[in-house]
């Protein structure tokens with residue numbers, strides 16, 4: 164009994180000493196490399212095998228005529244291919260495309276330290292067309308099931324898409340939410356995730372968990388991600404994010420590739436920005452993209468909110484540098500993350516609340532994982548609530564041009580909605 168007490172006291176003492184050490188360094192203003200403290204041996208829950216899995220669609224180029232597909236296998240697999248054809252075409256029309264292979268290491272994963280990642284971009288596809296495809300071993304032993312994707316339209320037609328805030332923690336619960344969202348809203352053509360897909364960007368097991376939990380969705384609907392701070396790894400480089408996802412390289416000149424990009428889907432422009440890097444370095448490109456687009460709807464996607472939900476989490480650069488361009492070129496909505504609660508601002512212009520969406524931008528923060536932060540009342544908050552995982556369905560229709568937004572909780576209950584008409 165006595166030795167147990169001593170043991171407990173000893174443990175408490177060690178914890179107190181460690182806390183005092185870190186507090187002392189924080190107070191002295193010395194940077195602590197928190198990630199360095201996370202380098203330890205781990206076990207992967209989603210172990211790769213010779214059979215391809217975790218198939219994920221993205222767009223690296225024009226969504227109307229290309230489709231990028233990535234998947235993983237164990238490192239023993241040397242080559243892998245995509246077989247595909249138009250859904251209405253006979254089997255004899257099946258085409259085959261080779262994939263690029265890369266080994267993805269996380270040497271601290273004791274049961275799956277190295278696996279293989281494959282990526283292929285199908286080109287020359289027909290717009291607004293359904294294709295069936297599978298991926299696998301060209302010798303024919305290990306194939307995925309057939310799945311289908313549909314290319315983007317090349318003209319203005321109604322469509323729906325999904326927007327999600329941070330997944331990050333509680334990826335099991337997040338996967339359940341995602342699958343419910345997909346079941347209830349198969350009409351959503353693609354999934355925008357506004358950064359912090361996982362918690363520790365350098366841990367491949369978390370990425371494996373992310374792709375594994377949503378594989379039934381992402382093999383049918385493209386993932387459109389923005390970079391969050393947690394997507395970076397130990398060396399402050401988003402190595403795994405960049406290795407695992409093939410994304411467009413049409414961002415600012417001289418800016419790291421695949422971190423900022425844009426695409427048009429139907430009559431909507433999507434501009435994805437990297438709020439971890441300098442807002443100013445992306446401003447000229449952002450202005451050029453916004454000023455040359457004749458899309459009806461302009462949608463910005465990035466991680467750190469211009470108008471925070473939680474206390475002490477201001478991002479002045481985002482609000483001032485990008486916000487000024489959103490005002491000038493009338494961005495309709497900004498889809499954001501990072502603050503782990505739900506917030507929709509009134510339409511904002513020049514940092515002030517304005518009367519209608521015709522005069523300003525609506526900024527939204529949401530969270531799709533299980534990590535929640537406190538929230539404080541702000542004069543810019545139109546709808547705000549903490550502690551709820553949500554997914555958002557946006558329907559875009561014509562005659563008149565209408566943007567219908569709904570935020571749902573896991574039960575499928577609408578927690579927020581609004582409509583913009585033009």
Ligand SMILES: [Fe+2]
Pocket residue numbers: 359391392393466500501502
């Ligand atoms: Fe974040």
